[in-house]
Amino acid sequence: MALDEIKIGGLGASRRRVEDNRFIRGKGNYVDDIVLSGMLHMEILRSPVAHARIKSIDVSKAYDIPGVRLVLTGEMMAARNLAWMPTLSYDTQAVLATDKVRFQGQEVAAVIADDPYIAKDACQAIVVEYEQLPVIVNPFQAMESGSEVIRDDKENQPGNKVFDWEIGDKAATDKAFAEADVISKMELHYPRSHPSPMETCGSIADFNRATGKLTVYMTSQAPHIVRAAVAMVAELPEHMIRIVSPDLGGGFGNKVPIYPGYVISILASILTERPVKWIEDKTGNLISTGFGRDVYLQGEMALRKDGKMLGMRMRTISDHGAFYADAQPSKFKIGLMHSTFACYDIPAAHLESVGYYTNKAPGGVAYRCSFRVTEAMFFQERMVHAAANDLGMDQAEFRRMNLVKDDMFPYRTAFGFLTDSGQYGKCLDIGMKAIGYDTYKAEQEEARKRGKLLGIGISTMTEPLGAGNSREYDILGIKMFDSAELRVHMSGKAILRTGAMNQGQGHQTTWAQIVAHELGIPADDVTVEEGDTDTAPFGMGTYASRSTPVAGAAVAMVARKIRAKARKIAAHLLEVSEEDIEWELGRFYVRSNKERGVTIQDCALAAYSNMPDGMEPGLENNAYYDPPNLTWPFAAYFVKVEVDAETGVWDVLKVVAVDDCGVRINPMVVEGQIMGGLTEAYAMASMQYQTYDDEGNCIGSNYMDYLLPTAWETPGFELHEVVTPCPHHPIGAKGVGECATVAGPAAFVNAVVDALGHLGVRNIDMPMMPNRVYEALTTGKDISGMPPVKMGD
Amino acid sequence: MTSLYDEVQAAPGEGVPTRRVTIKVNGEDRTVDVEPRLLLAHLLRQGLKLTGTHTGCDTTNCGACTILFEGRPIKSCTMLAVQADGHSIETVEGLASASELHPIQEGFKEEHGLHCGFCTPGMMLAAKALLDKNDNPTEDEVRWALSGNLCRCTGYQNIVKSVLWAAEKMRAESK
Ligand code: FES
Ligand code: FES
Numbered sequence: 001m002a003l004d005e006i007k008i009g010g011l012g013a014s015r016r017r018v019e020d021n022r023f024i025r026g027k028g029n030y031v032d033d034i035v036l037s038g039m040l041h042m043e044i045l046r047s048p049v050a051h052a053r054i055k056s057i058d059v060s061k062a063y064d065i066p067g068v069r070l071v072l073t074g075e076m077m078a079a080r081n082l083a084w085m086p087t088l089s090y091d092t093q094a095v096l097a098t099d100k101v102r103f104q105g106q107e108v109a110a111v112i113a114d115d116p117y118i119a120k121d122a123c124q125a126i127v128v129e130y131e132q133l134p135v136i137v138n139p140f141q142a143m144e145s146g147s148e149v150i151r152d153d154k155e156n157q158p159g160n161k162v163f164d165w166e167i168g169d170k171a172a173t174d175k176a177f178a179e180a181d182v183i184s185k186m187e188l189h190y191p192r193s194h195p196s197p198m199e200t201c202g203s204i205a206d207f208n209r210a211t212g213k214l215t216v217y218m219t220s221q222a223p224h225i226v227r228a229a230v231a232m233v234a235e236l237p238e239h240m241i242r243i244v245s246p247d248l249g250g251g252f253g254n255k256v257p258i259y260p261g262y263v264i265s266i267l268a269s270i271l272t273e274r275p276v277k278w279i280e281d282k283t284g285n286l287i288s289t290g291f292g293r294d295v296y297l298q299g300e301m302a303l304r305k306d307g308k309m310l311g312m313r314m315r316t317i318s319d320h321g322a323f324y325a326d327a328q329p330s331k332f333k334i335g336l337m338h339s340t341f342a343c344y345d346i347p348a349a350h351l352e353s354v355g356y357y358t359n360k361a362p363g364g365v366a367y368r369c370s371f372r373v374t375e376a377m378f379f380q381e382r383m384v385h386a387a388a389n390d391l392g393m394d395q396a397e398f399r400r401m402n403l404v405k406d407d408m409f410p411y412r413t414a415f416g417f418l419t420d421s422g423q424y425g426k427c428l429d430i431g432m433k434a435i436g437y438d439t440y441k442a443e444q445e446e447a448r449k450r451g452k453l454l455g456i457g458i459s460t461m462t463e464p465l466g467a468g469n470s471r472e473y474d475i476l477g478i479k480m481f482d483s484a485e486l487r488v489h490m491s492g493k494a495i496l497r498t499g500a501m502n503q504g505q506g507h508q509t510t511w512a513q514i515v516a517h518e519l520g521i522p523a524d525d526v527t528v529e530e531g532d533t534d535t536a537p538f539g540m541g542t543y544a545s546r547s548t549p550v551a552g553a554a555v556a557m558v559a560r561k562i563r564a565k566a567r568k569i570a571a572h573l574l575e576v577s578e579e580d581i582e583w584e585l586g587r588f589y590v591r592s593n594k595e596r597g598v599t600i601q602d603c604a605l606a607a608y609s610n611m612p613d614g615m616e617p618g619l620e621n622n623a624y625y626d627p628p629n630l631t632w633p634f635a636a637y638f639v640k641v642e643v644d645a646e647t648g649v650w651d652v653l654k655v656v657a658v659d660d661c662g663v664r665i666n667p668m669v670v671e672g673q674i675m676g677g678l679t680e681a682y683a684m685a686s687m688q689y690q691t692y693d694d695e696g697n698c699i700g701s702n703y704m705d706y707l708l709p710t711a712w713e714t715p716g717f718e719l720h721e722v723v724t725p726c727p728h729h730p731i732g733a734k735g736v737g738e739c740a741t742v743a744g745p746a747a748f749v750n751a752v753v754d755a756l757g758h759l760g761v762r763n764i765d766m767p768m769m770p771n772r773v774y775e776a777l778t779t780g781k782d783i784s785g786m787p788p789v790k791m792g793d
Numbered sequence: 794m795t796s797l798y799d800e801v802q803a804a805p806g807e808g809v810p811t812r813r814v815t816i817k818v819n820g821e822d823r824t825v826d827v828e829p830r831l832l833l834a835h836l837l838r839q840g841l842k843l844t845g846t847h848t849g850c851d852t853t854n855c856g857a858c859t860i861l862f863e864g865r866p867i868k869s870c871t872m873l874a875v876q877a878d879g880h881s882i883e884t885v886e887g888l889a890s891a892s893e894l895h896p897i898q899e900g901f902k903e904e905h906g907l908h909c910g911f912c913t914p915g916m917m918l919a920a921k922a923l924l925d926k927n928d929n930p931t932e933d934e935v936r937w938a939l940s941g942n943l944c945r946c947t948g949y950q951n952i953v954k955s956v957l958w959a960a961e962k963m964r965a966e967s968k
Contacts, residue, residue, distance in 0.1 A: 023910030026885030198909070199847070282851045710949075716950055
């Protein structure tokens with residue numbers, strides 16, 4: 001009898017999570033929980049100013065403090081050729097500043113001491129003399145002619161420009177605009193936001209002089225990339241480097257880049273021959289590590305008067321901070337921004353992007369998104385909202401008219417992506433029904449009479465998840481495949497390792513479910529391990545919703561290889577030829593006699609004890625998966641708000657999320673991801689952002705200024721599901737971890753703007769804090785959030 | 794006796810003052826010599842090796858370090874170890890008995906109240922403080938009781954469900 005797939009924890013089971021067993025007991029193993037014998041502690045001294053020449057650094061007083069073992073400065077790093085390191089985007093970044101500091105919070109010196117308190121004390125004792133330079137806090141200042149060149153360390157650096165990039169068919173787009181009845185425009189700023197996982201970054205470097213081996217425990221979402229980079233930077237042989245990512249307290253893209261702290265701790269361990277632990281404090285994390293967004297988006301849409309979209313143009317101006325440290329596929333300078341409008345049938349499109357250096361923290365990471373798609377989809381849905389209004393059309397009907405229809409797949413977007421599946425109209429219908437769209441207009445009218453401002457915001461999108469196929473996607477030249485290795489023990493229990501890196505997604509639980517689905521081995525019988533480069537197969541790690549699309553596919557593929565070998569063993573055990581054998585979950589049987597069969601466990605035992613003549617013993621294999629395409633989940637989000645006309649405070653009345661991420665491995669986990677993403681969307685829409693004053697002081701350097709919603713503010717969510725399997729993924733799954741962060745913000749903003757629509761307000765830049773909404777309300781004007789801000793804004 | 798300095802360094806530096814404190818941790822008296830400026834969270838994590846208490850911020854905002862101090866939830870990053878002298882505290886490690894999970898722990902697993910797990914110990918202790926006083930809270934009461942604790946992963950909805958699940962179980966058990 002075939003097994004009941006749900007009972008064995010296979011595909012579709014809301015299996016309770018394996019990792020929870022240790023977390024709920026307080027027995028997680030995060031970097032800061034690890035103690036090595038003889039371990040020293042490192043603390044980083046950061047620059048208090050945003051742009052200055054370093055005139056001198058005096059560390060002598062730091063050495064006066066008992067317990068201080070070593071103080072490192074840029075000069076000492078430079079002597080070992082380690083003052084600069086490469087970024088993931090082919091730029092360079094200072095490890096410890098030598099010539100200048102280029103943003104507030106930049107690493108200037110490091111103290112290694114017996115205890116973290118002593119290291120902190122000693123940092124205070126270091127005297128640095130700065131000569132301040134003009135500060136640039138937005139790209140418009142950066143592009144002014146004659147403005148201070150931030151990256152004077154680079155030869156042939158043209159002013160403060162990082163790149164200039166374009167894609168799409170300009171001529172065809174110009175033609176579409178020439179033929180348009182209506183041209184609708186939108187201009188906005190997607191503010192800088194920090195992923196801010198609860199756990200900050202940190203590392204413990206442990207260099208063993210006797211063996212020559214370097215082990216680094218660290219907070220990395222992509223340990224194999226780190227190994228490759230450390231081999232490059234520290235000039236150590238790759239087999240002598242072991243990177244271990246233990247449990248991560250969240251990542252959200254923040255833990256993809258390689259940070260100076262990691263590199264400094266490595267050198268410190270080499271010099272002291274002791275393990276060196278560095279745990280960043282929250283301010284350090286917020287002001288120096290990979291941020292997301294900070295893009296100015298501007299564009300227009302060519303429309304026929306009946307509502308048909310004819311073409312779109314978009315220009316982005318992005319702020320990358322002092323070093324171009326984006327984590328993204330190298331071919332694309334502004335991530336996958338050109339996936340914008342992928343769910344709409346638009347014949348012509350063109351995108352121009354320019355990036356600039358500023359005196360702000362470096363980054364531009366994929367903050368819970370697939371490389372800038374959050375900005376792309378935010379602009380898209382804000383633009384669509386404005387266009388519908390300009391045409392006098394209903395928001396939902398305008399979308400429906402232009403969404404790619406079910407029978408148009410595979411669909412080639414104007415920018416060249418191939419979307420392959422979806423039921424966009426169906427998702428829209430489900431969402432409209434759930435939010436009560438029918439009666440809403442009347443309700444809004446009626447409420448306005450009572451002085452209440454109601455609004456509904458819609459956001460629909462498909463996004464490219466699962467980078468990606470080797471033709472197009474690489475980071476530092478390494479193709480973005482992923483991997484899995486499966487070993488079935490003789491008792492039919494198994495261990496699975498992948499090149500992905502869990503940071504809360506539940507891989508230990510869900511990968512085992514894929515094995516259960518493919519082999520009929522109960523999920524409880526499968527151990528899952530990730531994050532140790534000495535044992536895990538090479539993979540590109542977890543970010544950009546790529547785990548299920550890429551590593552998850554590798555898990556299915558390796559399980560199929562195992563099944564193919566097990567089939568040969570089954571034929572041997574059943575004494576029939578392989579062609580006469582059938583498979584049902586967990587069991588091979590003889591086609592002519594279903595009663596005669598052997599289980600996968602029987603085959604596993606035989607692989608070690610009774611294999612056919614000439615067969616290699618054992619039952620293990622690996623798979624490297626190069627995905628044929630990205631996966632394209634679809635999301636339709638609806639938000640209903642009420643704005644208080646007296647104060648500008650807005651309340652969320654209802655949130656409806658309809659997600660189609662294909663086949664769901666573990667529905668409970670998928671829903672958890674969606675709710676987490678919706679919360680970050682709400683956060684960005686309502687309160688969470690980083691800005692800078694005109695001296696380059698980061699406002700948002702701690703949780704008193706960088707506001708994150710608590711359980712009290714966060715609204716409840718109503719989730720709905722549509723399943724359109726991915727046609728090329730082995731189990732039909734699509735990425736999902738980030739859909740809600742990507743599509744969510746526009747739904748909130750559209751709702752508030754809808755509530756104020758009758759006043760002529762087209763845009764309020766996020767976060768829509770009550771003062772901004774109030775200003776829009778009372779002036780009827782658009783509100784821009786471009787820095788610098790005056791303190792107290 | 795456990796000494797913090799036995800754990801983290803050979804001996805206190807010269808001239809560094811220390812104080813001897815005794816704290817009842819999860820029902821057991823622990824006596825340690827500490828520097829007066831040592832934060833309770835750091836004593837728990839580094840000195841007593843109870844690493845289930847996490848620190849997630851520098852400004853008393855995140856609640857990852859929440860423990861129960863004489864039954865009340867407090868942020869252990871904002872209390873000095875010496876202030877806990879003579880008091881009784883409970884950490885996540887004290888929630889389960891050898892054989893059985895606390896209903897709150899079960900609830901978090903059952904209702905998927907955690908992703909990365911970093912906020913979880915603090916969340917569970919804040920929840921325990923609530924349920925010890927009120928075993929039948931409304932959703933709003935749960936949200937309010939947890940509003941000193943940040944979670945970046947879950948969006949709170951399932952955390953709230955976890956606590957309500959635990960409340961129901963605790964009510965059933967006390968009948
Ligand atoms: S560590 Fe954040 S409140 Fe204590
Ligand atoms: S589960 Fe990750 S912070 Fe709450």
